[in-house]
Amino acid sequence: MTPPPPDTAPILIVDDMEENLVALEAVLGSLATKVVRARSGEEALKAMLREEFAVVLIDVLMPGMSGFETAANIKGLDQTKDVPVILLTGASVDPDYAYRGYTVGAADFLVKPFDPWLLRTKVNVFLDLYRKNHQLAAQATQLKRLLTGSSETPTSPAEPGRATPPPSEPTPTPTPPPGDDASLADIASRLAQIELLLRDARDTESAGLADRIAALEQAVERLLAGRGA
Template identity: 50%
Template sequence: MTHVTSTDRDDRAGILLVDDMEENLAALEAVLRSLGEPLVRARSGEEAMKALLRQDFAVVLLDILMPGMDGFETASNIKRLDQAKHIPIIFLTGTDADSGYAFRGYSTGAADYLTKPFDPWVLRAKVKVFLELHQKNRQLRRLRQQDRNRLDELADRIALMEQALATGDHVEAGELRARMAALEETVRALRHGRA
C-alpha cells in the first residue's frame, strides 16, 4: 500500500521509499521525516512504478532484495520511464557489499548504494543533497520558462511595431527610436541574465 506521510505541496518533492519489509519502511520514515518532504511508501517494485506515474520524486530509496520485481529490475524500469529516468536512485541492501550488488546497482543507473544497517546521518545527508538538486532544477526550469515568456512578449511588441509601420500609422520617428531602444535593452538584459 502506498501512502503519503506528509502533506503534498507543489513546491515540495516526494521521497519514494521502496521496501517489502514494514519495519524497514518505518525506519526510513523515522530517519527522513525531519527533512519535511512527503514520504511515499511502496511495498514492491510494482507499487513503486505506479507511484512514479502519479507524482514527481526527488529521489528513490530502493531495497534490492524484494519478492517479485527486485530492486535491479525496478531500477531498470524506472530508467526507462520518460518522466522518471532523471530521478536518482539510492540502493539499500542488507547483503554483503562484496557480493557484486554494488556494481550491478550502479550499472542499472543507481546514484548511490548503502548497506544496511546504514548510518542515519549519512542517509539523511545523501537524500538532502538530492532534494536540493531537485529544487535547483525546478528553479532553473521556472527561469527558463520566464525567459521564454519574455521573449514571446518581445516578439509580440516587435510585431505590433511592424504592423504600425506597415499600415502607415503615424508613429513619430522619436517614439519609434525610443521603442526600439527599449526592446534592444530588454534583449541585452535577457542575454546577460538580468531581465
C-alpha cells in the same frame, strides 16, 4: 504525471518489510518533506507514473521484482529516467551488488545498517538538486516569455480616411516603446540569475550553457548601452 511545487520535493521509499519503511520514515522525517511508501517494485512504478519524485530509495532484496529490476525499469521509462535512485541492501551483501546497482543506473548504493546522518545527507543533496532544477526551469520559462514579449512590435491601426501604404513603400523603423529598456534590464537581471544557478551545478554541460547565457547577457547589456548613447 503532474510535477509538485518545488518546495515539496517528495521522496519515494520502496521496501516489502513494514519495519524497514517505518525506520526510513523516521530517518527522513527531519527533512520536512513528503515521504511516499511502496511495498513492491510494481507499486513503486505505478506511484512514479502518478507523481513526480525528487529521489527514490529502493531495497535490493524484495520478492517478485527485485530492487535491481525496479531501478532498471525506472531508468527505462521516459517519464522517470531522470529520477535519482539510491539502492539499499543488508549487511551480508554480494560483492557484485554495488556494481550491478550502478550498472542499472542507480546514483548511490548503501549497506544496512547505514548511518542515519549519512543517508539524510545523501538524500538532501538530491532534494537540493530537484529544487534548483525546478527553479532553473521556472526562470527559463519566464525569460522566454520576456524575450518573446520584447521581440513583438505593436501595430497601430490605420487612421480613418488614410490609405494603407502599398507593400513596396518603405516602412519607417518604429520607435521602441518607453518600457522596452526596463524589459531589457529585467531580462539581463534574470539571465544573471540563471547563469549563477548553472555555475552552481558544477558540471560540464551546465558550465557550457552558463557561458552561452553570459554571452547573451552581455549582448543585452550592449544593446541597452547603445540605446542610452
